[in-house]
Amino acid sequence: MINITFPDSNTREYPSGVTGYEIAQSLSSQLARDILSITVNGQVLDITSPITTNATIKLHKWDDVEGKHAFWHSSAHLLAEALESLYPGMKFGIGPAIENGFYYDVDAGNEVIKESDLVIIENKMLELARLKNTYHRSDISKKDALDFFSQKNDEYKLELINDLTDGTITLYKQGNFTDLCRGPHLPSTEPIKAVKLLSIAGAYWRGDEKRKQLTRIYGITFPKQKLLDEYLVLLEEAKKRDHRKIGKELELFTFSANVGQGLPLWLPKGAALRERLENFLKKIQREHDYQQVITPHIGLKELYVISGHYAKYGKDSFQPINTPAEGEEFLLKPMNCPHHCEIYKSKPRSYKDLPLRLAEFGTVYRYEQSGELHGLTRVRGFTQDDAHLFCRPDQLKDEFKKVIDIVLYIFKTLDFPDFTCQVSLRDKTNHEKYIGSDDNWEKAEQAIIEACEEKKLSTIIEYGEAAFYGPKLDFMVRDAIGRKWQLGTIQVDYNLPERFELEYIGSDNQKHRPVMIHRAPFGSMERFVAVLIEHTAGKFPLWLTPEQAVILPISEKYNDYAKKVLKLLNNSDIRAVLDDRNEKIGKKIRDNELKKIPYLLIVGEKEMEMNEISVRKQGEGDKGAMKITDYIDFVNTEVKNMLQYEINNDNI
Numbered sequence: 216m217i218n219i220t221f222p223d224s225n226t227r228e229y230p231s232g233v234t235g236y237e238i239a240q241s242l243s244s245q246l247a248r249d250i251l252s253i254t255v256n257g258q259v260l261d262i263t264s265p266i267t268t269n270a271t272i273k274l275h276k277w278d279d280v281e282g283k284h285a286f287w288h289s290s291a292h293l294l295a296e297a298l299e300s301l302y303p304g305m306k307f308g309i310g311p312a313i314e315n316g317f318y319y320d321v322d323a324g325n326e327v328i329k330e331s332d333l334v335i336i337e338n339k340m341l342e343l344a345r346l347k348n349t350y351h352r353s354d355i356s357k358k359d360a361l362d363f364f365s366q367k368n369d370e371y372k373l374e375l376i377n378d379l380t381d382g383t384i385t386l387y388k389q390g391n392f393t394d395l396c397r398g399p400h401l402p403s404t405e406p407i408k409a410v411k412l413l414s415i416a417g418a419y420w421r422g423d424e425k426r427k428q429l430t431r432i433y434g435i436t437f438p439k440q441k442l443l444d445e446y447l448v449l450l451e452e453a454k455k456r457d458h459r460k461i462g463k464e465l466e467l468f469t470f471s472a473n474v475g476q477g478l479p480l481w482l483p484k485g486a487a488l489r490e491r492l493e494n495f496l497k498k499i500q501r502e503h504d505y506q507q508v509i510t511p512h513i514g515l516k517e518l519y520v521i522s523g524h525y526a527k528y529g530k531d532s533f534q535p536i537n538t539p540a541e542g543e544e545f546l547l548k549p550m551n552c553p554h555h556c557e558i559y560k561s562k563p564r565s566y567k568d569l570p571l572r573l574a575e576f577g578t579v580y581r582y583e584q585s586g587e588l589h590g591l592t593r594v595r596g597f598t599q600d601d602a603h604l605f606c607r608p609d610q611l612k613d614e615f616k617k618v619i620d621i622v623l624y625i626f627k628t629l630d631f632p633d634f635t636c637q638v639s640l641r642d643k644t645n646h647e648k649y650i651g652s653d654d655n656w657e658k659a660e661q662a663i664i665e666a667c668e669e670k671k672l673s674t675i676i677e678y679g680e681a682a683f684y685g686p687k688l689d690f691m692v693r694d695a696i697g698r699k700w701q702l703g704t705i706q707v708d709y710n711l712p713e714r715f716e717l718e719y720i721g722s723d724n725q726k727h728r729p730v731m732i733h734r735a736p737f738g739s740m741e742r743f744v745a746v747l748i749e750h751t752a753g754k755f756p757l758w759l760t761p762e763q764a765v766i767l768p769i770s771e772k773y774n775d776y777a778k779k780v781l782k783l784l785n786n787s788d789i790r791a792v793l794d795d796r797n798e799k800i801g802k803k804i805r806d807n808e809l810k811k812i813p814y815l816l817i818v819g820e821k822e823m824e825m826n827e828i829s830v831r832k833q834g835e836g837d838k839g840a841m842k843i844t845d846y847i848d849f850v851n852t853e854v855k856n857m858l859q860y861e862i863n864n865d866n867i
């Protein structure tokens with residue numbers, strides 16, 4: 216017998232060799248129908264895998280990431296089976312589950328798969344799923360695996376197998392299709408009830424643009440048709456909120472083929488909005504004793520060799536710029552950190568000077584393949600809301616807490632109430648791949664964990680997810696339609712202070728090395744504005760929105776009064792515009808509601824006589840008539856309340 220421990224710490228005895236499915240069955244027949252995969256001692260397995268040692272387990276249903284993963288990965292195999300039966304001789308690359316669904320990269324040979332073929336493939340998948348074929352796992356020697364895929368003439372699988380160690384290779388077979396795969400998979404195709412193939416794209420084999428371009432087919436599947444229907448509604452909603460579409464409608468940014476791909480041009484309204492965001496952040500940073508610096512867009516190649524960025528970005532990124540006479544080599548700045556390290560080094564530092572907090576809205580450039588570019592979320596030039604905090608090891612926890620405060624303030628002010636945090640720590644056992652002493656790492660990891668506890672953040676701790684140079688804390692927000700975006704990273708770094716030989720004189724009069732924290736709560740201005748647009752559908756909060764109010768005269772007779780109102784509002788820091796088109800008031804209201812301007816101010820005979828405006832608020836309707844001065848106070852108070860910040864909220 217073996218002991219099986221459940222997530223609630225309850226333990227039960229089962230015969231050795233028991234499977235996840237049998238365990239579920241022993242608990243309830245409904246659970247047995249619902250489980251899709253199982254975690255056994257930290258490893259996700261098939262629910263048909265025998266368990267032969269004492270184990271801590273977790274059963275995964277559709278609602279768990281691990282459950283969906285097994286479901287979608289199995290669906291990728293089903294897609295491949297359908298493709299193989301429709302296009303005999305097709306070759307297969309890889310077919311993983313992704314955050315929403317799965318894809319398979321295939322080499323269709325001389326065939327071209329078109330959007331219009333997707334329905335036929337979907338129907339084939341459903342037909343095959345109804346056969347309820349089992350996913351059968353087999354362990355196989357490297358030689359047999361190579362023989363099998365040589366016979367199939369599938370050079371992609373052969374290449375993958377060549378990279379694997381003998382004794383670790385497994386195949387999964389369902390129906391007539393066999394794939395090289397580690398699993399885990401569903402027991403059979405039975406639960407796959409609804410299929411949608413979403414799109415076709417090109418993808419280079421192994422992400423290498425020098426190699427063959429394969430056809431990538433994206434899809435998603437569900438255990439119920441109703442879930443697929445709901446997902447398609449969500450996709451429609453996401454389309455409406457697409458920041459590229461709204462950014463164009465609201466005249467926030469544009470791209471020009473002459474300037475170049477992936478290089479956004481901020482239009483006046485977008486630039487002003489971005490400036491308001493920057494000022495908003497600068498203000499809190501001032502309260503936290505950050506100091507703004509400005510550094511150039513390029514630096515000598517040598518600088519990035521020291522920092523290690525050349526090794527990371529060098530040959531795969533923009534190539535050096537050479538000066539004709541002196542033969543210097545400059546690189547476009549991929550990161551602001553090296554420049555800030557040089558500012559740290561510009562004079563001797565004492566322990567009393569720390570923490571030194573250097574902030575910059577620094578524009579950086581990274582080469583992205585043109586196929587990877589997407590609106591403002593994947594660009595080649597972007598501005599980070601960057602800061603580097605240089606501190607003593609004993610100051611780490613406090614610095615972390617202060618950065619967390621800033622991040623939480625941003626989430627609150629910009630209305631992201633739903634977020635999760637992940638602490639990324641070292642691998643529990645293998646410490647060799649990390650730079651910095653064990654002692655420092657332990658202190659830093661402890662500092663992050665305690666800072667999160669003291670700020671009452673509920674966090675997920677992931678071992679082995681830290682960068683080689685330090686542990687970090689990441690924030691993920693959920694937007695208004697439930698999509699997750701990564702925003703805000705706080706990263707400890709032992710590497711750059713070492714590489715740049717940064718020092719301070721301690722109270723013991725000895726030289727010490729500071730610790731560095733990189734942090735960018737927005738990430739980049741471009742990406743953040745994109746997320747904000749998609750989150751709000753372009754209905755920005757009042758303090759941020761390009762136009763706060765539009766004045767609508769009922770007829771031309773009141774245009775002069777409307778102009779007077781406009782002037783008063785603009786002189787009182789309210790961003791107002793005038794719609795004096797010769798149109799019916801009903802049409803003006805409808806047109807301006809579409810522009811997502813929060814306040815519509817209607818003026819006619821009565822308003823002019825009384826020195827008033829009639830106020831309509833988007834989404835709330837009529838607010839009645841108000842004196843102009845009262846309205847000004849009202850809006851300014853609303854904005855002020857939105858930006859309220861309590862600095863000493865350490866003990867909330």
Ligand SMILES: [Zn+2]
Pocket residue numbers: 288292310387394395396397398
């Ligand atoms: Zn697989």
Ligand SMILES: [Zn+2]
Pocket residue numbers: 550551552603733734
């Ligand atoms: Zn940095």
